Amino acid sequence: MSYEDVLLAVRRISKCVIQTPVITSTTVNKLTGREIFFKCENMQRTGSFKIRGALNSMISLKESQSLRGVTTHSSGNHGIAVAYAAKLNHLPCCVVLPKTTAEFKVKEIRSSGAEVVFCEPTQLARKEACEKVQKERDMVFIPPYDHLDVVAGQGTLGKEIMEQIDDLDAIIAPVSGGGLTAGITVGAKGIKENVKVYLAEPKGKDTEPSLRAGERLWPNPPQSLTSVADALTTQQLGQVTWPILKELAEKEVFTMTDEQIISAMKFTWERLKLVIEPAAAVGVAAILSDQLNRIPASVKRICIVLCGGNVDLDNLPW
Incomplete structure (x- = not known):
């Protein structure tokens, strides 16, 4: 880069x-x-700060392909940012969150119109749940950082x-x-x-x-x-x-x-x-x-x- x-x-x-x-x-x-x-x-x-990366990634994807929706997994802040970026770009969104996520973060994600799916609070569980959403709904993954x-x-x-x-x-x-x-x-x-x-x-x-x-x-x-x-x-x-x-x-x-x-x-x-x-x-x-x-x-x-x-x-x- x-x-x-x-x-x-x-x-x-x-x-x-x-x-x-x-x-x-x-x-x-x-x-x-x-x-x-x-x-x-x-x-x-x-x-x-998460809105910066989420928005750049989403706009970059829109420039190169047609999107049916986006998904991600998050401990909260990235999920809030992706949901907001999806709202700005008029895209369906589903966010995978650990079941231990604070309720106010869940509400913030839903307030942007995104769906929330809960999982166990481990890296593997987050990854597996998000991959399932991608496959079932043909959504594109917006990574939290990598x-x-x-x-x-x-x-x-x-x-x-x-x-x-x-x-x-x-x-x-x-x-x-x-x-x-x-x-x-x-x-x-x-x-x-x-x-x-x-x-x-x-x-x-x-x-x-x-x-x-x-x-x-x-x-x-x-x-x-x-x-x-x-x-x-x-x-x-x-x-x-x-x-x-x-x-x-x-x-x-x-x-x-x-x-x-x-x-x-x-x-x-x-x-x-x-x-x-x-x-x-x-x-x-x-x-x-x-x-x-x-x-x-x-x-x-x-x-x-x-x-x-x-x-x-x-x-x-x-």
Whole structure:
């Protein structure tokens, strides 16, 4: 994938997504000793960055073939984005969700006119249920992360960050299957080649050993994590996203416990007045922890990607 793919995605989706704001905090700058910027994708349409990849993938498919409908599997945010993108493109949609998905996310998907099919909360169950929908209804699959069009769509976020923040040294973004971080890396480095991109993850994902070894060290079959950051439960990076991140991302990975994630989420609500979901708090947790010292002192200007704000208000983690 190249930066030109990101530019094509910008042309496809720019009328349907918003340029989300970047905010700063004097308090955070004093706590960290750095200049910290927060990219507020929690304010994006559908409540997360996911609309970028879903919409780019769907428009790309429409350009090349006739579609009878689309389907996907998701822990919530991608499903919300695909349902909304299908509504914009006047396409039938069916979303496969783990039966543990928060009810408000289910309602949000249905509000776009999509059908919901539930499955067991495992990667294999999601894949099998979605394949059944594809076969029975002749629908086209929109992957959550592991597809070049999805990655290119997320890459528009990296480009946007670099255009909004002058002289940026580094970006910290949460990672699950890697679609967001791979896209941000290509989009950001297409503007400034030496900008650093760091991954932030929940405990148990164990990405750093694989990045340092240059090979996939995760156990098979693929596992799902148990984490308060329910949007980051995919343990392995994808087959498409892995080579991009192996080549372009920094080898240091910030791994946060549930306690650190909850504390950072609460800090963001209270001090920054921003409603973010647990997944978006992982990068905040990284800069508030002593792990920030793993980034060289010369790296002063850092952007934290607040990936989403879809929160179950009836079940807050604190």
